[in-house]
Amino acid sequence: MFNPFTRPEIPMLRVLDADGRITDEERKPPLGDEDVLDAYKRMLFARTADAQCISYQRQGRMYTYPPNLGQEAIAGAFGRVIRSEDWLVPAFRELGAWLQKGVRMRDIFLLWMGVEEGNRMSDAPRMLPPSVPIASQLLHAVGIGKAMRYRKEEAAVFAFVGDGGTSTGDFHEALNFAAVWDVPVVFVIQNNQYAISVPLRMQTRSRRLADRADGFGIPGIQVDGNDFFALSTAAMAAREYAIEKGPVLVEALTYRRGAHTTSDDPSKYRAPEEEKIWETRDPLRRLRLYLESKGLWREEDERALVDIYKQEIDQEFQIAEGYPATRPEDIFRHAYREMPVDLKRQQAEFEKYLNWKEHYQWQS
């Protein structure tokens, strides 16, 4: 009997194989050697900064941090395509894209040091702070997109989410609104196959998260999230499509090589063998092999550059560490644009207490 419930397998977009060889010339993005080299260096910077963050956290100089290791090509490729007139609506694991949007490392450190100022994202234009409530930011992206259409702006919104985030209502509502309103939003799923400990198969039965797009009448593609070239092709095409035709969904299939955050221990829920496999598929390794094969990069270049980056990053960190202590007025200042009298009273009482505390004869 004919079984109507079967679907053809749609191949994932891939251009560069795990050994750094181009497998699909036709789908390669129009980038010159200089561009590729520059992209690689930026990814290397992000990776170095990421590792520094983990080490500062270990030293107790920073709080919880979510590592990007293994996912850098996504932020690297999209970060190049996102222009200053485009909006970047982050989840929280796109360090490289933030940097390319103009966010300074010192302010990113402030963010993970729990300093409010960090959330200003260096006041980089059209850059939102990370969104801690998973997937809630996607609806904001749609609202921004609606405003852009209204103002007839020729630009796009890039909104990021993880695979876990695709289970939320907000994800589905955002895709549906975006489709109905026909807004220029590029939804990027960083499918790193885990939501903390929960593996993708416990999150969804979809073989491809990109297929969700079908249900909303918008195009969705799955791309190799460790392949800088395929990602660049996808990002460029997505931007163009979003502006000209409407929302698109890009699922970038990758792997979170590190812990969920510095408070997480992946050995509780996944095998080291699995981590080993994905080490060989690492996005930076892949691009480096490509560059080396073309004579554009050597191991010594890498070592020298990482040393320079480390110093640069450490300088930024020291600036962040020098940030002054929070003062009482800082807590109250931004609660409202116009401070209610009741808050003024609370602040005055608090300051009175602090003054008393300083002068009271505490017996130890």
Next chain:
Amino acid sequence: MAVMTMVQAIQSALAVKLAEDDRVMVYGEDVGVEGGVFRVTQDLQKRFGADRVFDSPLAESAIIGTAVGMCIAGLRPVVEIQFSGFIFPGFNQLLTHVARYNNRTQGRYSMPMVVRTPYGGGVRALEHHSDSEEAYFAHTPGLKVVIPATPHDAKGLLISAIESDDPVIFMEPKRLYRAIKQEVSEESFSIPLGKAKVVTEGDHITVVSYGAMVREVQKAMVFAAKAGIKVELIDLRTIYPLDRETLARSVKKTGHLLVVSESPSFASVASEIMAAVSEDVFLSLEAPPARLTGFDTVIPLPHGEMLYLPEPERIFYAIKNSVEY
């Protein structure tokens, strides 16, 4: 008896009820294999099987909404919302269904579920990981709200919550998860909901608190003792239904009331306690009922968080101000 942290005591309560009652189901994000991000459900899946203790996809509305269905079908779900700050996608289910189903169906379908969730500040966490949301739930008719302050109470109260035929929001002060160790029975025991505990007796002032602030009040009491002030400390344990009787009895004796909590103050549990005490023993009050709470601002990120949370010195200051009124 065993020495337990609050994490272990809650785990022990869950294990007791999973063993005693096959209608009890435990689920939520990362609850199964990982044993929860705070390890509260550690090993429960191994012990009771993946059909009793399991991971859910990442969707709070679905976690609470499916629990409604399980209650209708006769189960007793105990769901975990990983952090109280993420309960809001599920708020719709809580307010529009969980809190009303028994009333709507005229007693035909009750909602014997427990929503466990870590709340509160002082652990230097990201935004949305430090808030105190108890007032939203306490304000909602149909819900009970429970907040333990010790491992022993956490176990006994959770067992009662699971046995309750009404839905219970069980808020766990994450700052105390591993901060205190205490002898706790490994057996099944319960502590009735709706009963406050007089932790320390005293004549000069009644200090009412709950959750992580109870321990801060105890630290402040060291300063108070040195200043010759005898504090009667009451740990509320259940926010709703409120144990007005215990509060009234105490304030009748002391004539002074201070409520200490870490939530914002406007329209808060602290306001409610002040109102209740004023109504019940107005003529016994020798000073205006006072509260020391967080400010009516967003709780700051870690860099400024300790300014916001009532600290022992500030609690002592408030005690002193009331007593010397």
